[in-house]
Amino acid sequence: MSTVVALDIGSSAIAGVELKTARERVTLAKAAVEPLPPGLVNDGEILRPDELADEIKRFWRTARFSGKKVRLGVANQRVVVRTIELPALEDEAERRAAVEFEAAEQIPIPPEQTVVDAQPVLRFTTDAGERERHVVVAAHRDMVEGLAATVRRAGLHPTGIDLEAFAILRALLPPPPVIDEGSADTPAVAVCHVGAEVTNMIVAVDRRCHFTRLVGFGGSHLTKAVAERTGLTPEESEVVKTACGLLGEPLEGWDPETVAEVRHALALGARPLVREIGRSLDYYRSQGFSRPIERLVLSGGTSLCTGIDRYLQQGLGIPVEIGDPRRQLDEAGDLTAEVAARAAVAVGLALDAPEAS
Missing domain, CATH: 3.30.420.40 (ATPase, nucleotide binding domain)
Structure with a gap:
């Protein structure tokens, strides 16, 4: 059995979810939502990291989450999202290099100041051959490192940071049937x-x-x-x-x-x-x-x-x-609709871990 814990740190509250995976069944182990004092986080940006670290430490201890590893999400005005198109490439290293090059051309942040990730969304055919469409995410490096440093200050170890939009989709939409995935009619x-x-x-x-x-x-x-x-x-x-x-x-x-x-x-x-x-x-x-x-x-x-x-x-x-993010879990226990609504991002972040997929 494997365990994944994720935190969603918002402006007014912090939500945490712990999922357990065994024999391809994903079960909710714990979920908690608590308010945060005002002024620690604003529009997704950390303003008072020391105080926030203390709140995270207290929240983790009170909820009694397992271990120290945690997955996190980002969503603020210092995250840039673009859609780009590239020739279809089978080699992952070549594809990654092409995405990073195109991102540097289209995203108005110096490459050395960004953390870039991409998600392929569609492969299609044109007169010029096969092409791919990607959603590219570029986050200011200092913002990402600041989030990770605050969580480490709370005694935790970040194992992944994802765009909250991706997490929300995992929490609220079912995986597509294999036979329909990529269909032009969807x-x-x-x-x-x-x-x-x-x-x-x-x-x-x-x-x-x-x-x-x-x-x-x-x-x-x-x-x-x-x-x-x-x-x-x-x-x-x-x-x-x-x-x-x-x-x-x-x-x-x-x-x-x-x-x-x-x-x-x-x-x-x-x-x-x-x-x-x-x-x-x-x-x-x-x-x-x-x-x-x-x-x-x-x-x-x-x-x-x-x-x-x-x-x-x-x-x-x-x-x-x-x-209702509870629909994406094989067993949601006694998770209420109120907590589930406020913890949707955390559920999606936890579902992204290899152990929970």
């Missing part, structure tokens, strides 16, 4: 993971990322909208945001006027999210390699807000469903 699926400060917009085909974009909107913006309209504290607004939601029957024991005000604030506050998702999907559709978008899958803490899926579906004009 539609695209949009995935929207709403974090506390930013939203990760992704479009995938066969679970492979074809487009990703970070949007400066998060669940905290909805909390602020509720607080401003109702006069509740941020803590109270966070609670009623999820409890009331945008739609649903009147809540027993709640003042109807308060519920109406909360839902009105959420409806107005969510308009920028609809607008930014729409812009992202329109941009993807404008690309020559785009596919019809079949549906949108929503995750993150904001997906717990009742009615948000129907609100987005009405605004976007495509089916919207709530994602």
